[in-house]
Amino acid sequence: METTTQPAATPDSAPYESTDRTVPTRARERAAYDRALVHAILDESYVCHLGFVRDGTPVVLPTLFGRVGERLYVHGSTGSRPLRMAGAVPAEETDPGLPVCLTVTHVDGLVLARSAFHHSINYRSVVVHGVARPVTDPEEKRTALDALVDHVVPGRAADSRPANPKELAATAVLYLDLAEVSAKMRTGGPNDEPEDMDLPFWSGVVPLRKGYDPVVPSEDLAPGIEVPDYLIEL
Template sequence: MDAAAQPTPDYPRTTRTTPTRRADRARYDSATVHAILDAEFVCHLGFVADGAPVVLPTLYARVDRRLYLHGSTGSRPMRTIDGERVCVTVTIPDGIVLARAAMHHSVNYRSVVAHGIAHRVTDPAERAVALDALVDQVAPGRSADCRPANAKEHAMTAVLRLDLDEVSAKVRTGAVADEPEDLELPHWAGVIPVRRTLGAPVPDGALAAGTPLPGYLSHRA
């Protein structure tokens, strides 16, 4: 059997990953969870500092059933969260849902919420995998076409791992969900698609004239 064809196990539901409402939008299958994580590169990292919640945007990478984050060894989050509980959330808006009723306005979206304990990665081989993955999450193929971190840069960079154990996705798709008695109201209703687009790459001013755009970026141009 081809390795790619082997199903990966779904994620278990826990109290924390079972929504109190709209449970019909929750997903626990690894295909859905991983596809959402693979479609983004910015997450929101939540942790507790001095008893208060802190949420910061940061880059992430998924490798199998693990997430990797990185940051300066001197930064507050990196110093705070090694061995501590975190929550990492990734959200992709897909559409603006304009209903006839104010209360039925909504957003089509895909999100993943992962709970767990973050651990500092010190093994050099795992750090190399994580740092390559962080670059490739933003621009697939890029890690093979840049200068890897040197010893000084490694010393300045903390890598954190969050194992994907307690994780769920939530997905809203489709149309407006108005009340039947509202369908005759005169207001326009429908969905406005939302997507992220990438513009034409802007070469660095110091780039040698004629340096070609690499193939792994050309499809994004």
């Protein structure tokens, strides 16, 4: 049985160590290993894209996730394929642990160069390589589920009904430690060739804006229940 002891706390100032898998073959100057940057990119994204291998071929699924320090959590039904493959369901004859790649991407802007070749996007991404393993400690499972809810709306876990024993039993949680991690980002304007500068094409950046529309209360919401502050502050 794998231990689920959390990794020792590492100061935010210590960067992640690069590995062969986290050093890109191209555009190395865009790669970063700064912990605070990685955490910020992860925390700002509602979903990650979780990649794993099934029958020798890749599978990439969007899923919610949570972060507690240097540990990420994903969850799912005990009937879901990646959870079963990771050994989260003891009855399954699978190895404990599922090699995964967890990726998060923000698109920040569209970069329009004078040449088609130099078109790009401004983005921030994080790629995490590792082995996802089931959380077996009940206390850590509760902590993980709170982190998953608070990842969507900070402060929400404490303002909702916690999972009951039946729900806990139906939910499998995997953890993935932030060890082999890199961020990658592009900012700024287009990088046109000097000889293209006089071409008659507009060039620049279209920044993307993210925001929220007014909340839609449930139709059966009891009168008198106000929109909570943590939503107003979003």
